[in-house]
Amino acid sequence: ADEVITYAHGAGGDQMTDLVENLAVSRFADAEADVGLAALDDGSVQPIDDEHSVVVTTDSHVVSPLFFRGGDIGRLAVSGTVNDLAMMGATDPLALSSSLIIEAGTPKTTVEAVTESMQAACAEAGATITTGDTKVMGSDEIDTLAINTTGVAIVERGTHVPDAGLSVGDKLIVSGTVGDHGISLLSEREGFDFGGDLESDVQPVNDLVRAAMDAGDVTAMKDPTRGGLATVLNEMAEKADVGIDVDEQSIPVSGAVASAGEVLGIEPYDVASEGVAVMAVDSADADAVLAALREHPKGTDAAIVGDVVEDHTGQVVLDTGFGRRYLTPPEGEQLPRIC
Amino acid sequence: ADEVITYAHGAGGDQMTDLVENLAVSRFADAEADVGLAALDDGSVQPIDDEHSVVVTTDSHVVSPLFFRGGDIGRLAVSGTVNDLAMMGATDPLALSSSLIIEAGTPKTTVEAVTESMQAACAEAGATITTGDTKVMGSDEIDTLAINTTGVAIVERGTHVPDAGLSVGDKLIVSGTVGDHGISLLSEREGFDFGGDLESDVQPVNDLVRAAMDAGDVTAMKDPTRGGLATVLNEMAEKADVGIDVDEQSIPVSGAVASAGEVLGIEPYDVASEGVAVMAVDSADADAVLAALREHPKGTDAAIVGDVVEDHTGQVVLDTGFGRRYLTPPEGEQLPRIC
Numbered sequence: 001a002d003e004v005i006t007y008a009h010g011a012g013g014d015q016m017t018d019l020v021e022n023l024a025v026s027r028f029a030d031a032e033a034d035v036g037l038a039a040l041d042d043g044s045v046q047p048i049d050d051e052h053s054v055v056v057t058t059d060s061h062v063v064s065p066l067f068f069r070g071g072d073i074g075r076l077a078v079s080g081t082v083n084d085l086a087m088m089g090a091t092d093p094l095a096l097s098s099s100l101i102i103e104a105g106t107p108k109t110t111v112e113a114v115t116e117s118m119q120a121a122c123a124e125a126g127a128t129i130t131t132g133d134t135k136v137m138g139s140d141e142i143d144t145l146a147i148n149t150t151g152v153a154i155v156e157r158g159t160h161v162p163d164a165g166l167s168v169g170d171k172l173i174v175s176g177t178v179g180d181h182g183i184s185l186l187s188e189r190e191g192f193d194f195g196g197d198l199e200s201d202v203q204p205v206n207d208l209v210r211a212a213m214d215a216g217d218v219t220a221m222k223d224p225t226r227g228g229l230a231t232v233l234n235e236m237a238e239k240a241d242v243g244i245d246v247d248e249q250s251i252p253v254s255g256a257v258a259s260a261g262e263v264l265g266i267e268p269y270d271v272a273s274e275g276v277a278v279m280a281v282d283s284a285d286a287d288a289v290l291a292a293l294r295e296h297p298k299g300t301d302a303a304i305v306g307d308v309v310e311d312h313t314g315q316v317v318l319d320t321g322f323g324r325r326y327l328t329p330p331e332g333e334q335l336p337r338i339c
Numbered sequence: 340a341d342e343v344i345t346y347a348h349g350a351g352g353d354q355m356t357d358l359v360e361n362l363a364v365s366r367f368a369d370a371e372a373d374v375g376l377a378a379l380d381d382g383s384v385q386p387i388d389d390e391h392s393v394v395v396t397t398d399s400h401v402v403s404p405l406f407f408r409g410g411d412i413g414r415l416a417v418s419g420t421v422n423d424l425a426m427m428g429a430t431d432p433l434a435l436s437s438s439l440i441i442e443a444g445t446p447k448t449t450v451e452a453v454t455e456s457m458q459a460a461c462a463e464a465g466a467t468i469t470t471g472d473t474k475v476m477g478s479d480e481i482d483t484l485a486i487n488t489t490g491v492a493i494v495e496r497g498t499h500v501p502d503a504g505l506s507v508g509d510k511l512i513v514s515g516t517v518g519d520h521g522i523s524l525l526s527e528r529e530g531f532d533f534g535g536d537l538e539s540d541v542q543p544v545n546d547l548v549r550a551a552m553d554a555g556d557v558t559a560m561k562d563p564t565r566g567g568l569a570t571v572l573n574e575m576a577e578k579a580d581v582g583i584d585v586d587e588q589s590i591p592v593s594g595a596v597a598s599a600g601e602v603l604g605i606e607p608y609d610v611a612s613e614g615v616a617v618m619a620v621d622s623a624d625a626d627a628v629l630a631a632l633r634e635h636p637k638g639t640d641a642a643i644v645g646d647v648v649e650d651h652t653g654q655v656v657l658d659t660g661f662g663r664r665y666l667t668p669p670e671g672e673q674l675p676r677i678c
């Protein structure tokens with residue numbers, strides 16, 4: 001009764017899931033959806049008619065600082081929503097909304113720079129902002145800027161990709177190095193300067209996902225944002241009621257991220273990537289999908305990192321090279337908010 | 340270069356329009372849309388195929404207090420988005436997203452009460468929340484709670500209703516009393532207690548709009564939210580390049596709102612209604628539409644308030660009973676934020 005909302009409720013882990021289950025799932029379950037709220041997937045999918053479904057996803061972004069190495073809140077807002085659509089198999093965004101809550105006193109040039117960046121990210125993704133909203137609040141009410149982007153896409157009915165679609169035998173592929181956004185932002189916030197290589201990977205990857213889907217059967221997808229790769233793999237294993245084996249050596253991590261992560265004491269697979277997809281792929285197609293990803297400029301570091309197995313249902317086992325242990329999701333309280 | 344964002348930029352008037360024109364319209368114009376961003380309508384309309392279009396609209400709500408006479412932020416968020424869809428002629432919402440930014444330390448019961456209210460408003464409107472997001476921020480970053488709701492609906496291609504669709508000869512109809520939300524909230528914030536009759540009108544009106552559209556040719560629609568009836572009528576006149584004549588005596592205003600407005604020194608037509616539609620209707624159908632509205636429980640106070648005329652293009656003339664004057668929109672700085 002006296003419980004209050006804590007940072008963990010917004011950190012993408014178990015406590016957030018519990019909150020959403022309690023608040024929303026019981027109230028808004030939708031029996032007619034292809035993928036309803038109860039699935040807790042990257043977005044929802046609802047049939048319009050026999051041939052088409054509409055995919056919807058939303059995220060609010062409140063990152064600090066607004067401008068960071070490798071990106072800014074505008075690029076993050078557009079990429080995040082384009083990517084959540086892509087994670088549902090909807091690589092062709094039809095419409096994005098953009099809702100700004102701005103602190104009174106913010107220089108117009110700041111808002112302009114962010115909007116320019118949204119425009120560039122939209123151009124990169126082939127997306128269009130079609131509608132928006134602008135609210136202005138006092139400095140005791142909002143810190144500089146919050147952006148909500150909601151994305152809408154139409155897909156052929158039945159072609160969407162749920163995060164729970166993996167099955168035993170599938171290969172797990174990561175489309176690029178992990179942890180870049182999280183480690184880079186946390187370094188910057190802590191005041192460390194590890195040099196120019198360390199920067200956020202924030203980018204729309206719908207084009208990359210399209211290339212993968214054209215090359216083979218992608219059975220499940222999720223972007224490792226809040227909670228990182230560790231959280232996403234655990235969610236996929238749980239939802240599909242399968243086990244996942246991961247080979248630690250094969251997880252792509254950039255040198256800069258690895259060494260900064262060591263200094264900070266943070267595992268790259270525990271923090272957000274903002275330009276990466278985690279895919280389960282039919283094993284017969286895994287090499288073809290991997291090749292297609294690597295040919296794409298945004299997928300040069302793609303790697304097969306593991307297998308879907310019958311054992312240890314709902315859990316992820318990491319082979320470290322020295323032994324095997326469960327890969328558990330980071331606790332919500334551990335990590336500051338970075339998106 | 341040194342310009343900063345002020346409250347007027349979020350108040351729904353000329354300065355907001357200028358900001359949006361500068362920031363967004365130039366960057367995100369969409370030639371293929373039925374109603375693109377450049378139209379600055381209540382939402383966007385884009386064709387999916389020859390037969391269907393998708394309507395999208397978004398609003399962030401940051402009202403204080405969260406719970407007010409006649410409603411709360413949850414009911415406001417759902418109603419606002421359902422109503423903006425309805426203003427485009429899309430009275431059957433397919434999907435709503437719900438994105439919460441919550442201040443750490445907020446009691447869970449507060450968030451529960453708001454979500455319960457969203458559920459009730461969804462049930463009333465026949466809407467479903469299919470996807471969402473939850474972010475938690477510090478008390479220096481957000482004040483209690485902000486909610487973004489984005490709405491999606493599918494309409495038969497060509498059946499949407501733009502706000503600029505009025506033409507000379509049409510009648511203007513207001514579906515209920517105006518100013519209730521604004522006058523009630525401002526009274527509450529000022530600490531006045533004018534008694535139980537004064538409360539927000541916040542409600543979804545898609546059912547009411549459907550009744551009107553079934554009864555006759557509704558040529559244009561807009562909901563008089565920020566900036567009130569005065570702003571909306573001026574926008575409609577400007578966009579359609581017509582004049583509007585309004586008979587002040589016929590504008591429906593409740594007794595409680597009229598007297599509180601006098602005490603506060605605020606005109607009811609200058610502040611937000613959150614459960615009302617302003618419609619232009621083909622004059623041949625005006626009586627039938629009015630009758631359909633009045634038969635509906637949410638439309639008992641509906642009234643014909645004016646005419647679309649050839650004169651004074653882009654302007655609204657108010658006949659006060661004592662004379663005629665221009666009805667100009669309120670200045671953005673005049674009014675505190677109430678939605």
Ligand SMILES: Nc1ncnc2c1ncn2[C@@H]1O[C@H](COP(=O)(O)OP(=O)(O)OP(=O)(O)O)[C@@H](O)[C@H]1O
Pocket residue numbers: 012020024037039040041042043058059080084225226437438439468469470471472473
């Ligand atoms: N307030 C809420 N109301 C309804 N559903 C919610 C809410 N918050 C989250 N969800 C749902 O919970 C699931 C997980 O949300 P989450 O935000 O973690 O996904 P994501 O957007 O893919 O990740 P991220 O926000 O890190 O980019 C989604 O299905 C989302 O729709």
Ligand SMILES: Nc1ncnc2c1ncn2[C@@H]1O[C@H](COP(=O)(O)OP(=O)(O)OP(=O)(O)O)[C@@H](O)[C@H]1O
Pocket residue numbers: 098099100129130131132133134351359363376378379380381382397398419423564565
């Ligand atoms: N930040 C923004 N980016 C893009 N378009 C915007 C932005 N802010 C507002 N708009 C557009 O400007 C127009 C007017 O917005 P406004 O929010 O006043 O409409 P509304 O939602 O009908 O009113 P209210 O917010 O008072 O309910 C809309 O077409 C909206 O899409």
Ligand SMILES: [Mg+2]
Pocket residue numbers: 042084087222223225
């Ligand atoms: Mg996601």
Ligand SMILES: [Mg+2]
Pocket residue numbers: 058059080081084225
């Ligand atoms: Mg996301």
Ligand SMILES: [Mg+2]
Pocket residue numbers: 132133134397398399
């Ligand atoms: Mg709005």
Ligand SMILES: [Mg+2]
Pocket residue numbers: 381423426561562564
């Ligand atoms: Mg509107």
Ligand SMILES: [Mg+2]
Pocket residue numbers: 397398419420423564
């Ligand atoms: Mg609105």
Ligand SMILES: [Mg+2]
Pocket residue numbers: 058059060471472473
């Ligand atoms: Mg999210």
